[in-house]
Amino acid sequence: MQNAPALYASGVGLLHRDLDLDLALLGWLALLPFLVAAWRELRGQRFLPAGANQHWWLGACVVLAWLWSLQVRAVGGLELGLLGGAFITLLFGRARGFLALLAALLLHALFAGGSWVNLGLNALLLAALPAWLTTWAQARIARHLPHNVFVFMIGNGLFVVFGVTALTALARIATAAALAPAGAHLQWEDAMAYALLLAWGEALLSGMVFSALVIYRPDWVLSYDQDTYLPPRRRSS
Numbered sequence: 001m002q003n004a005p006a007l008y009a010s011g012v013g014l015l016h017r018d019l020d021l022d023l024a025l026l027g028w029l030a031l032l033p034f035l036v037a038a039w040r041e042l043r044g045q046r047f048l049p050a051g052a053n054q055h056w057w058l059g060a061c062v063v064l065a066w067l068w069s070l071q072v073r074a075v076g077g078l079e080l081g082l083l084g085g086a087f088i089t090l091l092f093g094r095a096r097g098f099l100a101l102l103a104a105l106l107l108h109a110l111f112a113g114g115s116w117v118n119l120g121l122n123a124l125l126l127a128a129l130p131a132w133l134t135t136w137a138q139a140r141i142a143r144h145l146p147h148n149v150f151v152f153m154i155g156n157g158l159f160v161v162f163g164v165t166a167l168t169a170l171a172r173i174a175t176a177a178a179l180a181p182a183g184a185h186l187q188w189e190d191a192m193a194y195a196l197l198l199a200w201g202e203a204l205l206s207g208m209v210f211s212a213l214v215i216y217r218p219d220w221v222l223s224y225d226q227d228t229y230l231p232p233r234r235r236s237s
Contacts, residue, residue: 029120037095089223098128141160158207166200
């Protein structure tokens with residue numbers, strides 16, 4: 001039986017296959033503006049408001065690192081699997097979600113044989129892209145749809161997660177295909193179809209969990225403002 005590094009090296013996915021140093025360096029350089037933006041967004045404020053949020057954030061990093069170790073190679077060596085980027089961003093906001101995804105990538109590289117060389121490019125695809133795209137989509141919903149708690153839960157927990165997850169998966173496949181070794185025969189059309197199915201499944205699961213958290217533990221959802229999405233309570237006379 002092949003060992004884990006050999007199995008990883010046999011694929012063309014970006015999580016485990018090292019890129020050429022010049023391409024990897026471009027990925028690191030492109031990541032810098034997002035790191036600066038996250039630092040500016042959080043500067044002068046407490047990273048997380050309460051101890052429960054801190055435990056939830058750390059647990060999310062570990063779960064994501066484990067989740068990414070379950071990526072499968074079924075079509076030409078391209079990696080497919082659950083991503084979690086949109087869901088984490090909805091819970092913690094853009095900067096904190098981005099840093100959680102980045103920490104998960106570091107844990108994955110450390111414990112699951114991930115690539116350190118192209119960590120910058122992976123961070124762009126798995127952290128920066130879903131974090132910024134989720135925040136943009138969430139802002140569009142808040143601007144154009146009624147401020148209703150059900151709109152917030154379904155619109156963000158289901159449709160935003162599906163759209164962001166699908167676009168992130170398609171971007172990963174397209175990038176991996178563009179950077180694949182010469183002569184690699186990739187079934188990228190089939191991979192994209194599978195990615196869309198997985199994105200819909202992830203959206204359904206995330207939507208249920210997100211709705212439950214908004215209802216039972218709204219303090220864990222930092223992007224949720226109860227005063228905005230619930231009508232004020234009338235005081236009894």
